[in-house]
Structures are given as structure tokens and as C-alpha cells.
Ligand SMILES: [Ca+2]
């Protein structure tokens with residue numbers, strides 16, 4: 001028994017000893033650790049063995065959930081594993097571990113073919129203190145009224161098109177005493193400049209009324225016709241365009257209720273009477289009276305010719321005349337007389353003049369400093 005036992009132990013010892021010896025001598029573990037193939041959606045990646053970079057371009061626009069098929073050197077492993085989905089919005093690192101435990105890292109970049117840089121560069125929203133600006137995308141203008149009296153230090157929150165940037169940036173305080181230019185740059189580098197006008201709502205010379213679902217403002221601040229139109233546009237409106245008797249009556253009634261000091265809005269060339277500006281003029285072509293309250297130069301014609309002219313397309317007119325009450329579109333009218341050859345802007349009389357009654361219209365010189373009425377859509 002003892003003999004057998006000894007032999008068994010010796011044999012076990014020899015077996016163990018000889019195995020260890022063989023391992024050490026003959027088995028050298030592989031240090032090879034390369035990615036040999038990297039495929040996403042059937043597209044084979046380009047593998048740079050020196051820089052350890054893999055790049056490929058796919059047509060699928062969404063790169064946030066792609067599962068690549070990866071092949072590596074014999075006996076090596078890769079992490080993350082082949083077939084496991086990854087978000088390729090940014091380059092993804094793959095660590096390859098060789099049989100001998102050494103590692104190397106590949107960086108994989110997936111791009112989307114056919115995707116051109118965006119040219120979108122609009123201001124989508126412009127907000128100051130909770131007040132949303134009115135954005136005119138054609139004119140590239142933003143206008144808003146804020147409750148504060150001081151506009152010298154206001155912080156706007158600006159939203160622009162996807163992938164576009166804006167300068168000055170959103171959240172940066174600006175002095176809005178004068179319009180401020182904001183440049184929006186699209187992803188493709190193209191730019192657009194917006195002009196932003198901010199006005200204080202506390203402008204005490206402005207009162208408002210509504211008619212037929214529309215808002216109007218009476219501005220008791222004397223301006224030339226063109227300056228008045230610019231002021232109206234900056235507020236998001238236009239000098240009032242009176243299209244029918246109801247609108248005429250609503251505007252005239254509101255003017256009568258506005259406690260206007262007639263001495264502060266006089267047109268000397270309009271018989272010395274008091275007037276407010278309406279949105280009509282014949283500045284472009286003498287005798288061609290158009291509604292042009294935003295002063296964009298074009299508008300709907302409502303009268304053609306002098307006092308003996310004609311209504312255009314059944315438009316409403318209320319020119320000065322010998323009688324009060326509702327106008328007869330065929331006249332007779334005493335205006336527009338283009339007095340002194342220099343009356344191209346439309347005034348509504350507050351207190352009558354030798355050739356018309358209060359409420360009626362007179363062509364007067366556009367340089368007069370008059371109050372005015374703004375209409376909003
Ligand atoms: Ca109107």
C-alpha cells in the first residue's frame with residue numbers, strides 16, 4: 001500500500017511539473033489586436049491601421065442607434081462588442097484586447113452622406129421680459145413694446161433656426177434706445193441681419209381703441225407724414241387706412257374722445273385747421289391717391305385726379321366738401337386741391353376748415369407736424 005501511494009504521488013508530481021515546463025517553453029500568447037473589418041448598415045468602414053481611425057459614411061440620417069459588425073485579429077476581443085448598438089453622434093472608441101492582454105483603441109467616426117449644411121437663419125422668437133416681439137421675416141424686422149420706461153438695458157431671449165447662431169447672443173443686455181442689429185449665421189456660414197426696435201409702452205401720448213376686431217392707436221406726438229408712418233411700422237402697424245363709413249366714424253369718434261389739444265396738430269396749408277395723419281398719399285404720382293400707411297411706396301388706389309377726380313374701385317372717400325354727413329362718391333368735393341402744388345399727404349380734419357367739415361379729409365403738405373392714427377391687423 002505505501003509503495004503504491006508513493007508511486008501515485010510521484011506520478012502526479014511528474015505530470016504537473018512536465019506540463020508547466022511545456023507551457024513556459026512552447027506557448028507564446030498572441031499580441032495581435034487589430035480591427036480587420038467594421039461594417040455599419042452594409043457599409044464597410046475605412047480602417048487606418050496606423051492612426052487607428054475608422055471612418056464610414058452612411059445614408060441613414062439618424063446615427064444615434066447603429067449596431068456595427070466588427071471583426072478583429074485572431075484570439076483578440078473588442079469592446080464594445082460586435083453587434084451592440086452605439087450612438088455615433090460623436091466618434092466612438094473601440095478597445096481591442098489581444099490574447100496577451102495588451103490593448104489598443106480605435107476611434108470610429110460615422111458621417112451621413114448627402115447631408116448639406118443648413119442655410120436656415122431666421123429669428124424664430126424674440127422675447128423681452130415676457131413680451132413677444134413681432135417678427136417681420138420679409139423686412140427682417142423685429143418690433144416690440146415693453147412695459148418699462150427705460151429701454152437702455154434690456155435682456156432679450158432669442159431663438160433662431162436649428163443649427164444657426166445669433167450675434168449679439170441671446171441673454172446679453174442691450175441698449176435699445178435705437179434699433180439694434182442682430183446677425184444670424186446659418187450652419188453653412190450665410191448670414192442675415194435683423195433690425196430690432198423696442199419701444200416703451202409707457203409712452204403717455206398714445207391711447208388705443210378697437211373697431212371691428214382691430215386695434216388702433218391715437219398718437220399725440222407731432223410728426224411729418226413719413227416719420228409718423230415709420231413710427232407706426234416700428235410698432236408693428238401702419239397709418240390708418242379708412243376703408244368704409246363705419247371705420248371713418250369709429251376713428252373720428254375716438255379722436256373726439258381723446259382730449260386732443262387742436263392747437264398742437266395744425267396744418268397751416270390746410271386752412272389753419274387741426275388734422276391727424278391718415279395712411280393715404282399721392283407722393284409717388286400726383287393725383288394717384290393710394291393707401292400706403294406703411295410707406296412701402298405701393299398701395300391700393302382709392303382716388304384718381306384732383307377735386308373733380310374719381311373714386312377707384314368703389315373705394316370709400318371723405319374729401320372736404322360743401323356738405324356735412326355721408327359723402328356721395330361722385331362728389332362734388334373741394335379737395336384734394338394740391339394747394340400750392342405741394343399737398344401730397346392725407347389729413348383728417350378735427351375742427352373743419354374753409355373747404356370742409358370736421359371729420360372730412362384734406363390733402364396737406366407731408367412735412368406738417370401732425371398727430372396720427374395707427375391701425376393694426
Ligand atoms: Ca382700415
Ligand SMILES: [Ca+2]
Nearest residue numbers: 282338343344
Ligand atoms: Ca398732391
Ligand SMILES: [Ca+2]
Nearest residue numbers: 337338362363
Ligand atoms: Ca388740400
